Amino acid sequence: MKKYFLVLIAMFAIASTLAHAQIVKKEGSFRCGGWNDDFRQLRDLQWNMEELDLSLADCDSIRQNALHSRHRLKKIIFPDKLRIIGSQAIFACDSIESLTLPASIERIESRAFGNCTGLKSITVLSPTPPVLAEDAFSGVDINKINLLVPRGSKKAYKNAPVWNRFFKKPEIKEEQCPTEYAIIPVPNNIAYSHTCMLSTKDLGKIIAPASLSNEQEHLKKVLLERLGIKTFNKSKRPITLAIDSNIGSKEAYRLTVSEEGISIIGSDAIGVFYGIMTLDQMLIPEQDNGILSHLRGVTIEDSPRTKMRELMIDPCRIFIPFEDLKGMITEMARYKMNAMHLHLTDDQAWRIEIKKFPKLTELGSFRVGMDDMQMPIGGFYTQEQMKELVDFAAKYHVEIIPEIEMPGHQVAAIHCYPELTCGAVKLPIRTTCGVSDNLLCPSSEFTYEFLETVFSELSTVFTSKYVHLGGDEAGNPPLECWSGCESCQALLKDIMSAPDTKPQPGSRNDNWRLQKYMFDRVIDFLHKKLDKTPMFWYETDFHEIQPGCVVFAWRHGLTATAIDAAIRCNANIMLCPGEHCYLDYPAAPGDMPEVNWGMPVTSLKQTYKLDPAWGYGKDFEDNNLFGVAGTLWSECINSTERLYYMAFPRALALSEAGWSQQKNRDYQNFLKRLERISRDMHRRGICTANPQ
Ligand code: ACM
Ligand code: ZN
Numbered sequence: 001m002k003k004y005f006l007v008l009i010a011m012f013a014i015a016s017t018l019a020h021a022q023i024v025k026k027e028g029s030f031r032c033g034g035w036n037d038d039f040r041q042l043r044d045l046q047w048n049m050e051e052l053d054l055s056l057a058d059c060d061s062i063r064q065n066a067l068h069s070r071h072r073l074k075k076i077i078f079p080d081k082l083r084i085i086g087s088q089a090i091f092a093c094d095s096i097e098s099l100t101l102p103a104s105i106e107r108i109e110s111r112a113f114g115n116c117t118g119l120k121s122i123t124v125l126s127p128t129p130p131v132l133a134e135d136a137f138s139g140v141d142i143n144k145i146n147l148l149v150p151r152g153s154k155k156a157y158k159n160a161p162v163w164n165r166f167f168k169k170p171e172i173k174e175e176q177c178p179t180e181y182a183i184i185p186v187p188n189n190i191a192y193s194h195t196c197m198l199s200t201k202d203l204g205k206i207i208a209p210a211s212l213s214n215e216q217e218h219l220k221k222v223l224l225e226r227l228g229i230k231t232f233n234k235s236k237r238p239i240t241l242a243i244d245s246n247i248g249s250k251e252a253y254r255l256t257v258s259e260e261g262i263s264i265i266g267s268d269a270i271g272v273f274y275g276i277m278t279l280d281q282m283l284i285p286e287q288d289n290g291i292l293s294h295l296r297g298v299t300i301e302d303s304p305r306t307k308m309r310e311l312m313i314d315p316c317r318i319f320i321p322f323e324d325l326k327g328m329i330t331e332m333a334r335y336k337m338n339a340m341h342l343h344l345t346d347d348q349a350w351r352i353e354i355k356k357f358p359k360l361t362e363l364g365s366f367r368v369g370m371d372d373m374q375m376p377i378g379g380f381y382t383q384e385q386m387k388e389l390v391d392f393a394a395k396y397h398v399e400i401i402p403e404i405e406m407p408g409h410q411v412a413a414i415h416c417y418p419e420l421t422c423g424a425v426k427l428p429i430r431t432t433c434g435v436s437d438n439l440l441c442p443s444s445e446f447t448y449e450f451l452e453t454v455f456s457e458l459s460t461v462f463t464s465k466y467v468h469l470g471g472d473e474a475g476n477p478p479l480e481c482w483s484g485c486e487s488c489q490a491l492l493k494d495i496m497s498a499p500d501t502k503p504q505p506g507s508r509n510d511n512w513r514l515q516k517y518m519f520d521r522v523i524d525f526l527h528k529k530l531d532k533t534p535m536f537w538y539e540t541d542f543h544e545i546q547p548g549c550v551v552f553a554w555r556h557g558l559t560a561t562a563i564d565a566a567i568r569c570n571a572n573i574m575l576c577p578g579e580h581c582y583l584d585y586p587a588a589p590g591d592m593p594e595v596n597w598g599m600p601v602t603s604l605k606q607t608y609k610l611d612p613a614w615g616y617g618k619d620f621e622d623n624n625l626f627g628v629a630g631t632l633w634s635e636c637i638n639s640t641e642r643l644y645y646m647a648f649p650r651a652l653a654l655s656e657a658g659w660s661q662q663k664n665r666d667y668q669n670f671l672k673r674l675e676r677i678s679r680d681m682h683r684r685g686i687c688t689a690n691p692q
Pocket of ligand 1: 537554
């Protein structure tokens, strides 16, 4: 949903004066807060800044997210009169080794220095310990940091809440089990037993068939991380894993905790895995240093409402390193999300190795600049890496769905192979967001040779049954590129002369028939030659959906139109409406990305409100509804931590929309469950936005 981007010339001017500086000193007036303030400029435009001296800047707070995830930043000198360091202000600035906080400092907020894993020493010049949020250093081992405080104030710091942790490791505290377990997505049915309690010390034996060896490994990891269990002893109370197809539909499980032990029975291995993910959440303690001493007896019966719960990741606009994708997969699996959709090609880059067309990655995977962020952006995934990712994800029961766009969003490929577009025009790779009018040429045989080769090579890498063909935003106005192409118009004439051709009311022109021709050919190839199920973003000028495809409802305000088309064409549909599922949009007014193209705020509550049935009845739910998807378009997401920040916690709201029955869903209750779970995410170093 890319509207035209309103980048002010002034911003470019500022960007270009700052672009090559590595040491930045700001003095005097300083804009802190508001659209595109000085922190946004420093954080997003000064991509290569290594030292920042704000000592003489007229600024008394480092605002929320001010310098979020600037990995190159090695040194920061705070303003002399600094009072407040806001939430996640210095998050993941992991090249910083030492910090000095001025005497004026009063407050340090949640995760202000989260994931600053390079920190070795902190000097605080204030004799009175500033208020320090409990999780100000989440994801960091503070016992490895040397804390220096003014002479005579050590005792005050030793006695101050949170600061005291710098002086001694907190002891592990035993916690009673919670009265209710906090589980996201909320299960179908939870029946607590009042009397039965299982001591976690008695756990440590696993009974499972060989076919569940993968699940058994996951269970062992959970028991080690949550309860410190390393050895497995026959005399202990067992955790039993088993498959029983009578339990319910695909992915269903039943988890029982009793005095005798724990049993997790799945309708299949995926169900068992999800039971283990639920158990993992049940074992989350209240405090970072807590450990549950007992588990309340419970029977949980659970199964998914929809087949697919996916996140779409866009490494084209800003590249996401291969290893970072793995972290996203493990996090998604915790919340029973089962598909990662990789948007591998776009106007700004081609990101997947294709052996027959090497120029795609040689020429198409590097550029400088994404709108006003003038940094070098390069990288691609080799086929070997993607095979590794597919295998890794399979262990978490997540499938990887590749997307290759057609006919639009293909400028990077056209840059490498101009003959892909009408008139073989030479195009530079796009460095701004928005919609390109240049499309693949549907009347050129090279287009089909290219697409078939690409999809054939990908089919040896990605084992998923699904492959996404894009289909969105093919020019503005759509499909106009083909009106000026002689061979396209000749092809259209042939198509129009077919005896059963009927006029299409409401169409601007007949170019949609060329799009249909192209999609028909490629879909036929995918079905017949590669045995794949095509997916695409629904646009109204598709008019009809080919049988055996899955469409995505994504355009704000057009969900009902897409659903009507899916019902009419007996197609499956993913619900990804812009109103709820565009997780790249800011989650609160003024939140990241502060500079965007007019994205509407999509709060956690707004995401939570998605009902995937969209007010349609049971027939739609049973016959057409396929799943839910959240998008993470990355034009304005310039680090992996920011990708996580945009994804979480809204992806948890989305997972609950996709998994849980509507009657069990309640936003206030979700927020309550989220408290314990997000504290655990922060402890593990996962970046999340603050729920608003
Ligand atoms: C899209 O947001 N262009 C599918
Ligand atoms: Zn053409």
